[in-house]
Every structure is written in C-alpha cells, then in structure tokens.
Amino acid sequence: xxxxxxxxxxxxGIKMAPIVKELEKxxxxxxxxxxxxxxxxxxxxxxxxxxIKPDHDLNIFSPGQTLTDITNKALKxxxxxxxxxxxxxxxxxxxxxxxxxxxxxxxYQKVKVGHVEAGLRSGNIYSPYPExxxxxxxxxxxxxxxxxxxxxxxxxxxEGYKSDRIYITGNTVIDALKHTVKEDYHFQIxxxxxxxxxxxxxxxxxxxxxxxxxxPMENIFxxxxxxxxxxxxxxxxxxxxxNPKVREISDKFLKHxxxxxxxxxxxxxxxxxxxxxxxxxxxxxxxxxxxxxxxxPVLVVREETERxxxxxxGTAKLVGTSYDKIFGEMDKLISDKNEYxxxxxxxxxxxxxxAAKKIVDILVxxxxx
Ligand code: UD1
Ligand code: UDP
Numbered sequence: 001x002x003x004x005x006x007x008x009x010x011x012x013g014i015k016m017a018p019i020v021k022e023l024e025k026x027x028x029x030x031x032x033x034x035x036x037x038x039x040x041x042x043x044x045x046x047x048x049x050x051x052i053k054p055d056h057d058l059n060i061f062s063p064g065q066t067l068t069d070i071t072n073k074a075l076k077x078x079x080x081x082x083x084x085x086x087x088x089x090x091x092x093x094x095x096x097x098x099x100x101x102x103x104x105x106x107x108y109q110k111v112k113v114g115h116v117e118a119g120l121r122s123g124n125i126y127s128p129y130p131e132x133x134x135x136x137x138x139x140x141x142x143x144x145x146x147x148x149x150x151x152x153x154x155x156x157x158x159e160g161y162k163s164d165r166i167y168i169t170g171n172t173v174i175d176a177l178k179h180t181v182k183e184d185y186h187f188q189i190x191x192x193x194x195x196x197x198x199x200x201x202x203x204x205x206x207x208x209x210x211x212x213x214x215x216p217m218e219n220i221f222x223x224x225x226x227x228x229x230x231x232x233x234x235x236x237x238x239x240x241x242x243n244p245k246v247r248e249i250s251d252k253f254l255k256h257x258x259x260x261x262x263x264x265x266x267x268x269x270x271x272x273x274x275x276x277x278x279x280x281x282x283x284x285x286x287x288x289x290x291x292x293x294x295x296x297p298v299l300v301v302r303e304e305t306e307r308x309x310x311x312x313x314g315t316a317k318l319v320g321t322s323y324d325k326i327f328g329e330m331d332k333l334i335s336d337k338n339e340y341x342x343x344x345x346x347x348x349x350x351x352x353x354x355a356a357k358k359i360v361d362i363l364v365x366x367x368x369x
Pocket of ligand 2: 010011014206208239240263264265266267268270271283284285286287290
C-alpha cells in the first residue's frame with residue numbers, strides 16, 4: 001500500500017508528523033511525503049524537529065500569497081505528483097487551503113482521501129475563515145474520516161456521513177506533544193529561561209487568524225497591553241506569526257518592556273513553554289487542544305470555535321474579540337485565585353497519544369483485507 005501524506009503549514013506538519021513516522025515503521029507500507037510549503041520557515045522547523053525529508057516539495061510559498069494563489073499552485077503541483085506517484089491513499093490533515101487542494105487533487109485522480117481531524121465544526125462558514133469551509137469541502141470528497149472526538153463524529157453523522165467510514169482516533173497533536181514535552185526543559189533562547197514563571201503571571205499570546213486581522217486584533221492587543229499596565233506582576237510572551245499584518249498591528253499596540261515580541265518558536269520549545277506559563281490567550285486552533293492537555297487556562301479570542309471540548313471541560317473560555325470582554329476575562333483570571341484554579345485543569349478530551357497508530361492500523365487493515 002502506497003500512502004501519500006500532503007501538508008503545507010506549521011500545524012499540519014506538527015499533526016501529520018506522528019502519522020508519517022508511523023507509516024515509515026510499517027513493512028507493508030510505502031510512505032511518500034509531499035509538502036506544498038504553503039508555509040516555508042514555519043514548516044521547515046517542524047520537518048527538522050521530526051526528521052522528515054519530503055519526497056516532493058512544491059515550494060509554492062510566496063510573500064503576500066492570496067487564497068487563490070495557494071489553491072492554484074497547490075492543485076496543479078499536486079496533480080503532477082499524484083500522476084507520478086499513483087498512491088493508493090492520500091492523507092490530508094485539518095482545514096487549511098493545502099488540505100482542500102490536496103483532497104481535491106486526489107479526488108480528480110480518483111485516489112482515496114483520508115481526512116485526519118475530520119468533523120470539527122463551528123457552524124459559521126466565515127469563522128474560522130476559510131477553514132470551516134475547507135474542512136467541510138474536504139469531508140465531502142474523503143473516503144476515510146478520522147474524527148478526533150465523539151463530538152466530531154456526531155457532527156459528521158448529523159451531516160449524513162455513514163458511520164462505517166468514521167473512526168474516532170483522538171487527535172495526533174497529543175502524539176506530537178508526548179514526543180516534545182519534557183520535565184526540566186532548558187530553552188536555547190535565554191529570555192525564556194530568565195522569565196520568572198513562579199512569581200510572575202506569564203501570559204502566552206498568539207494571534208494570526210485571517211478573520212481577526214484588523215479591528216479584532218487591535219482589540220486583542222490593546223486589551224493585553226492594558227492588562228500589563230494594570231498589573232506589575234504580569235509578563236507577556238508573544239511568538240509572532242510571520243504574517244506581516246500581524247507584525248504591523250502588534251508593533252503598534254504591544255510596545256511595553258514586559259511584553260516580549262519574539263520570532264515564531266520551534267515546536268519543541270513552544271510546547272514546553274505552554275507548560276510553564278500561567279495562562280494562554282490565543283485564536284489558534286491547535287493551542288486550544290494543547291493548553292487544556294497541559295492544564296493551562298485558555299482564553300480563546302474568537303467569536304466561534306470548532307473545538308468546544310475544552311470549553312465544556314472548563315479549561316477554555318470563548319471570550320470573543322471585544323476589548324471589554326478580553327480585558328475583563330484576563331483581569332478576572334489574574335486577580336481571582338479561585339477563578340484561576342477553577343480553570344487550571346488538565347483535561348484531555350483529545351485522546352491518549354495513539355491516534356497515529358490507530359489511523360495507520362485502520363488503513364492497513366482495510367487495504368489488505
Ligand atoms: C495558514 C492557514 C491557517 C492556519 C495557519 C497556521 C489557510 C487559508 N490558512 O494561515 O488555517 O491556522 O496557516 O499558522 O490555509 N509567512 C511567512 N513564512 C512562513 C509562513 C507564513 O512569511 O513560513 C507569512 C507570509 O507573509 C504569508 C503570510 O504569513 O503570506 C500568511 O500565510 P498563509 O499561509 O497565507 O496563511 P496563514 O495566516 O499562515
Ligand atoms: N506553535 C509553534 N510555535 C509558535 C507558535 C505555535 O510551534 O511560535 C505550534 C502550536 O503549539 C500548535 C501549532 O503551532 O501546535 C498551531 O499553529 P497555528 O496557531 O499557527 O495554527 P492553527 O492551529 O491555528 O491552525
């Protein structure tokens with residue numbers, strides 16, 4: 001059985017890596033890796049951490065790329081690679097434009113698609129944008145639906161997907177975290193060793209969502225800055241996404257000596273940093289899974305989420321993007337110990353770190369049946 005994995009961005013790389021490693025272990029599987037490189041630097045660091053050497057690199061990244069640019073280049077590049085490799089199965093992970101283009105390219109060649117992280121739904125096609133639509137469109141043309149949780153499976157069943165093609169596997173992000181998070185981790189970046197995680201209230205901030213760029217992101221950043229001004233013991237670490245728009249807004253709103261604007265971190269230091277900070281403020285998808293797993297309260301600065309599991313467990317709160325709400329919720333967590341302790345629960349609705357093995361077992365069993 002020849003399995004081609006396709007991915008293009010940082011989060012896809014992190015969550016696909018455990019599957020690539022599992023495929024490589026199997027004698028009866030030929031693993032082919034094709035990256036679109038929708039992201040360049042941010043993906044390359046993931047490849048190097050997990051020691052993955054792609055067989056094909058479409059290298060489509062260009063600064064200022066539009067959604068159409070990404071779709072066009074990935075679709076065409078993948079058509080050529082699929083024709084050359086003729087895989088039995090093509091795997092995509094998540095909801096990015098690479099995922100949609102990858103699934104579509106495979107569908108056009110009548111190659112079976114396996115959709116990893118299937119069935120997450122916010123219910124609003126514009127939030128996250130364009131990811132909600134990417135995930136739904138990928139689902140329609142997929143053969144295997146690997147749903148991380150029961151709720152994800154239920155979403156698919158409600159949309160009429162057949163239960164015998166849906167598999168609850170957990171999320172491969174837990175497999176990846178198991179690989180990277182270590183006790184007594186020592187950072188290569190001095191600043192991260194110098195921060196006083198015991199006595200200071202350290203906020204880990206990330207924000208990059210397309211629908212937040214503009215006023216919502218200005219609200220997020222001004223609320224964070226005002227919290228730092230109000231509380232002397234608060235410090236902020238913001239590993240900034242490489243999107244120039246994120247940099248522009250954060251340069252304007254996040255100037256403060258206790259706010260550290262740093263380059264995107266490699267996944268190993270980043271995941272260990274989550275374990276050390278007091279609180280996470282983010283619009284990221286993956287962080288909504290990682291922070292609850294590591295027992296850190298997460299304030300989700302988005303209007304909708306397709307990951308309600310962390311919220312139901314009480315570790316995450318969906319706070320929206322208005323200044324008052326973001327400021328108020330951060331203030332509450334920083335000032336009220338009871339409130340903080342209530343949220344700081346290690347809950348992990350996302351599996352036990354064996355998702356990659358389950359997914360590969362299912363593919364092998366079905367193929368050699
Ligand atoms: C993409 C995904 C999003 C995912 C995010 C993870 C789509 C539509 N969006 O959004 O779902 O949450 O990745 O981070 O697929 N850049 C660089 N170097 C890099 C990566 C990005 O310079 O290695 C800059 C470029 O200026 C680029 C911009 O970031 O134009 C945006 O990148 P893009 O892939 O278009 O979208 P993301 O916002 O990263
Ligand atoms: N991440 C990382 N370095 C950083 C910021 C995030 O390795 O500086 C990881 C994070 O742990 C998570 C993934 O990148 O696994 C999330 O990526 P991102 O927020 O870009 O995308 P999303 O999950 O929102 O699609």
